[in-house]
Amino acid sequence: MTSLSNEVRRARPLLGTYVEIATGGMPKEAAHRAIDAAFAAIEEVQRRMSFHDSESVLSRLNRDAARQAVRVDAETFTVLQTAAEVHRASGGMFDVTIAPPLQELGFLPGGRPSHRGARRASFADVELLPRRFVRFRRPDIRLDLGGIAKGFAVDQAVATLRRAGVPQGLVNAGGDLRAFGGSQRVAIRHPDRPQAAYCALPLHNAALATSAHYFAERWQPGQTLAPIIDPRTGRQGTPVRSATVRARTAMLADALTKVVMLGAKAALPALNHFRADAIFISALGEEKCSPRWHAALELSS
């Protein structure tokens, strides 16, 4: 299905990108109300998990959690628990304690925390305690949820739409998207020719996220927002040019694209752990697809 029946499609600037929400199979007035509520859910995630907003829950953690355990809301705790699981399953290739190197490279505001141990800080130094308390074991920990919160915001918007009785729809936060209630066609942008699609895939009750960098000078429509840094070394540079992940939630798809960008073929155990799939284009131009997805795509052709 290309288009939803009785489609309502809207977009707002949120999360630093364009967030698009489409609904189908619902009277338009009710659809608009549901979409308003879904945008509000995204704004709520933005308020809690923004690195830039000094009033956010995340900023409170970054300020206080090294001195004392800080209690957070259920949403933030869910994101941190998922971040912990992806960190473990990927052997540390995904790590939300990435803020200091991002600050050092100028991708995030603020100076690098002064304390530097012999060992690089990692998510293993973050304690998720009972009753949603969070504590940092080192004073130089700074969390940045930029690699996962956008996906979570998409999931929250989808949950809001479903609660409002929307039978089918799609939420797309600048390429991190999730479809529900019926199959929808999604195009993946070509990393070399941004004006064209690489391919278009059917998506059915699942999420898709793409992470890419574009070497060509001509690609600058607002810059890519997510610089990829290897948390194990603090260095930029990846063996992959474009990675697209399909997973059951947008939060997982969002986080796992970073694992594929850094790990390439070595991302497979993490993908399997979450029953997720990926297509990537390597820096050398190899195009690879994870086995389960490959089988499904062969069948659908």
Added chain:
Amino acid sequence: MSDWKTFTVPAALVLSTSAPCFGTVYFTADQAQKAIFPGASCMPSGVKLTADQKKAIEKASDLRIRTDPQIWRVSGGGWFIMDEVVGKHEFITFAVGLTAGGAVKQVEIMEYRESYGGEVRDAKWRGQFVGKTAKDPLRLDQDIKNISGATLSSRHVTEGVRRALALYDIALK
């Protein structure tokens, strides 16, 4: 364990057209007004910016005015401003709803276009899309409404909203 497969895009998944631009029309002015101010009515304000006002707005917002924004007055108080921003590869028509006190009530994207042929700075090229409605999609849009790709920054619209707030301060307050 089974391993990665070389991916050759199956024929059925290849797009039949290589689109020269991605784009979507979300709202006409009337539809955006209803979405931002449900139940209210919007009347063209008749406000036309003078050269001095434009200069002051550009100075306050640090953003050029390329085309005159359209301004409506909302029954019961408030303003509806329709404006556009142009980036290197994208142009976006957007609507800002302001409360009677001049605070941002809501921002909606009305139309989004991107191109890589250098056309976006050409008013004539942009003009061919303006005023299309969501019911009247361009042929190229039909297959590719949902796109997954690297995240695009919404910086230009954020700047455009800042310009709308400067416009309120200078011309509507």
